[in-house]
Amino acid sequence: MELIDGKKIAAQIKQELADEVSRIKAAGMKTPHLVAVLVGNDGASETYVASKVKACQEVGFKSTELCYDSDITEEQLLAVVDKLNKDDDVDGYIMQLPLPKHISEEKILQAIDPDKDVDGFHPCNVGKMVTGLPTYLPATPAGIVELLRRYNIPTRGKHCVVIGRSNIVGTPMAVLMSRKDEHADCTVTMCHSRTPNIKEFTLQADILVVALGKPHFVTADMVKEGAVVIDVGIHRIPSDKTKSGFRLVGDVDFDAVAPKCSYITPVPGGVGPMTIVSLLQNTLKACKGL
Numbered sequence: 001m002e003l004i005d006g007k008k009i010a011a012q013i014k015q016e017l018a019d020e021v022s023r024i025k026a027a028g029m030k031t032p033h034l035v036a037v038l039v040g041n042d043g044a045s046e047t048y049v050a051s052k053v054k055a056c057q058e059v060g061f062k063s064t065e066l067c068y069d070s071d072i073t074e075e076q077l078l079a080v081v082d083k084l085n086k087d088d089d090v091d092g093y094i095m096q097l098p099l100p101k102h103i104s105e106e107k108i109l110q111a112i113d114p115d116k117d118v119d120g121f122h123p124c125n126v127g128k129m130v131t132g133l134p135t136y137l138p139a140t141p142a143g144i145v146e147l148l149r150r151y152n153i154p155t156r157g158k159h160c161v162v163i164g165r166s167n168i169v170g171t172p173m174a175v176l177m178s179r180k181d182e183h184a185d186c187t188v189t190m191c192h193s194r195t196p197n198i199k200e201f202t203l204q205a206d207i208l209v210v211a212l213g214k215p216h217f218v219t220a221d222m223v224k225e226g227a228v229v230i231d232v233g234i235h236r237i238p239s240d241k242t243k244s245g246f247r248l249v250g251d252v253d254f255d256a257v258a259p260k261c262s263y264i265t266p267v268p269g270g271v272g273p274m275t276i277v278s279l280l281q282n283t284l285k286a287c288k289g290l
């Protein structure tokens with residue numbers, strides 16, 4: 001079993017990006033600028049946005065964090081979106097999800113200028129991804145494809161089973177893995193909360209991508225010997241073994257599953273760091289033009 005070290009690969013890519021930013025700056029071109037919009041005070045969202053801003057600083061991008069109270073109205077948030085769309089200094093921006101219940105995510109995401117939509121969530125960009133046109137790929141699935149590529153893990157003709165059908169991970173993951181491409185070309189099965197006998201499917205997976213958001217959902221009996229397991233989940237669970245009183249676990253029961261795998265991503269340090277570098281890659285694309 002080999003551990004897929006997302007932290008290491010993310011550090012390599014960040015170095016590549018930092019080198020490119022140095023070249024861009026030396027050539028007198030514009031410094032890439034990412035804006036992250038955070039609404040309310042969801043602890044996890046605050047942590048994610050802080051990590052994204054920190055990563056920008058590490059590679060030499062300009063970054064701005066815009067924070068609003070959870071009682072901001074939809075109209076006021078649409079005005080923020082409009083301002084960002086018109087601001088030439090902003091290359092790309094993200095609206096950290098989830099938004100408060102009284103705001104329509106659909107409405108906000110559709111108001112984002114697709115050229116600045118570095119999360120790749122706008123329907124125009126989703127459509128471009130599905131049809132294989134150049135666009136911003138959603139960060140988590142793009143990061144997973146990059147991990148498989150950099151570890152030279154064969155995908156062509158393999159059976160990839162994706163658990164989860166979210167717009168952010170499961171659905172784009174299934175699309176990307178089925179693309180006609182040396183680093184995809186999989187037969188893809190998508191499973192979700194309404195799939196009966198999910199084990200029947202997971203046992204067929206050469207590559208199993210788990211993104212359903214339930215701690216330790218995938219157990220050893222659900223995984224084929226020699227499978228590649230990619231764990232997108234991240235959960236804080238109580239632990240009496242750590243000083244903080246909690247530990248981070250994924251959607252996969254890592255200790256039991258890992259011995260059966262050819263490759264597996266750990267949590268933390270697997271997919272998470274790759275999500276952030278994909279966003280940086282998209283921001284650079286936004287600055288240079290797709």
Ligand code: GUN
Binds near residue numbers: 095097119
């Ligand atoms: N919430 C959970 N994942 C994401 C993401 O990739 N982008 C944004 N904007 N919000 C999220």
